[in-house]
Amino acid sequence: MALQVLRTVDEVKAWVASVRREGRRLALVPTMGYLHEGHLSLMREGRKRADVVAASIFVNPTQFGPKEDLGRYPRDFQGDLAKCASAGVEVVFAPEPSVMYPPGYQTYVEVTEVSQGLCGARRPGHFRGVATIVTQLLCLFRPDVSLFGEKDYQQLQVIKALNRDLHLGGEVLGMPTVREADGLAMSSRNAYLTAEERQRALAISRGLQAAQALHRAGTSDGVALTEAVRRELRAAELREDYVELVDAERLTSLSAVQPGQPARLLVAAFCGATRLIDNQPIGG
Ligand SMILES: Nc1ncnc2c1ncn2[C@@H]1O[C@H](COP(=O)(O)OP(=O)(O)OP(=O)(O)O)[C@@H](O)[C@H]1O
Ligand SMILES: CC(C)(CO)[C@@H](O)C(=O)[O-]
Numbered sequence: 001m002a003l004q005v006l007r008t009v010d011e012v013k014a015w016v017a018s019v020r021r022e023g024r025r026l027a028l029v030p031t032m033g034y035l036h037e038g039h040l041s042l043m044r045e046g047r048k049r050a051d052v053v054a055a056s057i058f059v060n061p062t063q064f065g066p067k068e069d070l071g072r073y074p075r076d077f078q079g080d081l082a083k084c085a086s087a088g089v090e091v092v093f094a095p096e097p098s099v100m101y102p103p104g105y106q107t108y109v110e111v112t113e114v115s116q117g118l119c120g121a122r123r124p125g126h127f128r129g130v131a132t133i134v135t136q137l138l139c140l141f142r143p144d145v146s147l148f149g150e151k152d153y154q155q156l157q158v159i160k161a162l163n164r165d166l167h168l169g170g171e172v173l174g175m176p177t178v179r180e181a182d183g184l185a186m187s188s189r190n191a192y193l194t195a196e197e198r199q200r201a202l203a204i205s206r207g208l209q210a211a212q213a214l215h216r217a218g219t220s221d222g223v224a225l226t227e228a229v230r231r232e233l234r235a236a237e238l239r240e241d242y243v244e245l246v247d248a249e250r251l252t253s254l255s256a257v258q259p260g261q262p263a264r265l266l267v268a269a270f271c272g273a274t275r276l277i278d279n280q281p282i283g284g
């Protein structure tokens with residue numbers, strides 16, 4: 001079936017109603033576009049878990065801080081449509097900001113616990129914007145399953161919490177981070193990196209791997225594990241935003257990995273002007 005592009009809330013409502021009438025299971029993959037294999041892995045998994053996959057492409061203004069990159073966020077709408085079609089997507093919802101935030105719009109969603117700390121502390125208002133747009137999308141599409149990447153690990157926990165707390169009903173599925181062959185986590189913002197920065201950015205995944213290897217060799221101490229990451233960041237002259245060992249679900253800080261308690265090591269670092277994030281499970 002040919003890919004359809006929907007632009008308005010009424011078009012989405014009509015399309016969702018037709019999917020429901022036909023008794024088809026619906027998967028939703030929200031994105032900000034400039035698609036890469038990470039996004040396509042979510043779409044392909046959606047196709048396995050549902051009869052029909054919708055994707056959204058929307059650079060959501062409310063999740064960007066005033067000094068962030070909203071104005072220059074990379075875009076390639078025609079290329080994105082071709083990629084969506086190749087991944088089995090039936091419908092792309094690509095609204096203008098005025099469709100999601102029309103005059104008089106005044107409803108915002110705050111997830112109070114897992115939004116704190118990490119990216120929440122460094123990007124004030126970011127998760128309020130993410131939670132607000134994702135709630136709108138989940139309410140509009142009411143998908144049986146929605147798919148998000150573990151690359152944005154805190155975001156995934158925020159979305160799981162709002163889906164549970166607001167009784168939205170569908171399953172929120174987290175999918176593993178897709179990496180370039182050399183380990184760099186795929187991200188639309190990798191497009192900002194110069195060739196030299198692209199090489200230095202590898203320190204992030206290298207540091208996470210070093211920490212995992214250290215843990216496998218018997219080290220549980222949080223300071224030693226985070227230091228393994230920091231050493232790599234320093235060597236490559238990346239500026240740390242944070243490196244933290246946290247409980248994998250609640251995202252609270254841990255001083256050590258405990259047997260049977262899944263933990264996660266999360267990193268945000270600036271490579272030149274570009275802020276990159278990545279994470280890995282540790283123990284559990
Ligand atoms: N490397 C990846 N592997 C798996 N999922 C990913 C990956 N990168 C992004 N995603 C997921 O795709 C969805 C849309 O993300 P988004 O459009 O912001 O892409 P992005 O590459 O993370 O962009 P940015 O560089 O702005 O962070 C999110 O659920 C995100 O977690
Ligand atoms: C989930 C999301 C599409 C909300 O704008 C965005 O934060 C993203 O692309 O990860």
Ligand code: BAL
Nearest residue numbers: 032063064126152155
């Ligand atoms: N991938 C998360 C969206 C953001 O950084 O704004």
